[in-house]
Amino acid sequence: MSAVSTYNIRVFGDPVLRQRAREVDDVDGRLVRLAEDMIETMYAAPGVGLAATQVGVERRLFVYDVGEGAQTVVNPAISEARGEWDFEEGCLSVPGLHWNIVRPKEVHLTGFDLEGNEISIEADEYLSRVFQHEMDHLDGILLLERLQPEERKEAMKILRSRVLGEVGPVPEEAPADARRPSRRAGTATREPSL
Ligand code: ZN
Numbered sequence: 001m002s003a004v005s006t007y008n009i010r011v012f013g014d015p016v017l018r019q020r021a022r023e024v025d026d027v028d029g030r031l032v033r034l035a036e037d038m039i040e041t042m043y044a045a046p047g048v049g050l051a052a053t054q055v056g057v058e059r060r061l062f063v064y065d066v067g068e069g070a071q072t073v074v075n076p077a078i079s080e081a082r083g084e085w086d087f088e089e090g091c092l093s094v095p096g097l098h099w100n101i102v103r104p105k106e107v108h109l110t111g112f113d114l115e116g117n118e119i120s121i122e123a124d125e126y127l128s129r130v131f132q133h134e135m136d137h138l139d140g141i142l143l144l145e146r147l148q149p150e151e152r153k154e155a156m157k158i159l160r161s162r163v164l165g166e167v168g169p170v171p172e173e174a175p176a177d178a179r180r181p182s183r184r185a186g187t188a189t190r191e192p193s194l
Contacts, residue, residue, distance in 0.1 A: 006041040007055035009092050012142065013163040014056075017093055021051075021058045021138045024074050031061070032114050035072040038063045042070075047092045049130045049194040051137030054093050062134035066127050073119055076111035078135055087129050090193035091143050097155060098190055101146045103132050126191075133194040 010016055024031060034057060042050040042063055049064040061074045083105030090098040107128045109121045123131050133143065144155055 004036050004040045006044050007037060009041065009045060009050070009054050010056055012094050012144075012159050014093075016053055016056050016058065017137070017142060018140045019053060019058050020140045021053050021060045023060050027074060027112070027114055027116055031059070031074070034059075035061065035063055035114055039065070039070040039072070045092050046192055047194060048192045049134050050092065051134045053137050053140070060138050062138065064130050064134065066130060072114050073109070073111040073134075074114065076109055076119075076131070076135060076138070078107045078109055078131065080106075080108040081132075082106045085125055085129070087126070088190055089129065089133065089143055089146075090190065091133070092193045093137075094142060094144065094155075094159070095193070097158070098193075099143070099147055099151055099155075101143060103129060103146070107131055130194055 034052065038050050038052065038055060038061075041055060042048070042065065048066055049062060051062040052059045060076065061072060062076065063070055063072050065071065081104035084102050085105035086100055086102045088098050089101045105128060106122065106124045109119070109123055109131045111119045113119055121127075121131075136143070136146075144152055144159075147155060
């Protein structure tokens with residue numbers, strides 16, 4: 001019996017995170033195994049959502065668990081979006097940084113499960129946010145692109161310094177305000193990342 005294994009989660013700077021994932025044609029044993037390993041990777045992180053592109057697989061599926069057990073959605077699509085909701089969002093591929101981001105409050109998600117059954121979910125607030133975040137990953141979009149221009153500038157400065165391998169989270173020449181990427185950075189109450 002083969003043990004479930006975990007992937008390394010790809011982080012900012014990895015070009016795969018910019019790729020639009022391709023549709024899944026067939027749900028076969030390999031895809032089921034991929035989903036199982038993604039779920040294990042998500043729990044180990046820990047996180048509440050994980051898209052295939054985050055583990056370097058350019059296929060349209062994501063996994064999530066908002067407290068009701070792990071679910072997998074294959075070839076997801078958002079067909080409707082309503083309202084606005086401000087929520088502090090973090091990403092496993094942009095570790096350690098969180099921002100308040102406004103997105104639609106409710107979405108209608110469709111797709112397929114691993115048995116090929118159609119999925120149709122009306123999602124509100126937190127679940128809706130998870131779906132929108134994972135859909136973005138499958139389209140090659142990181143949450144950085146959802147930030148206000150000033151926040152994005154600050155974030156890019158921090159992230160570029162990390163990619164260049166500089167020691168510490170912020171380069172020395174950075175202005176003092178770049179040391180706090182979010183007004184709530186450092187709080188212990190934030191939600192797990194996606
Ligand atoms: Zn993410």
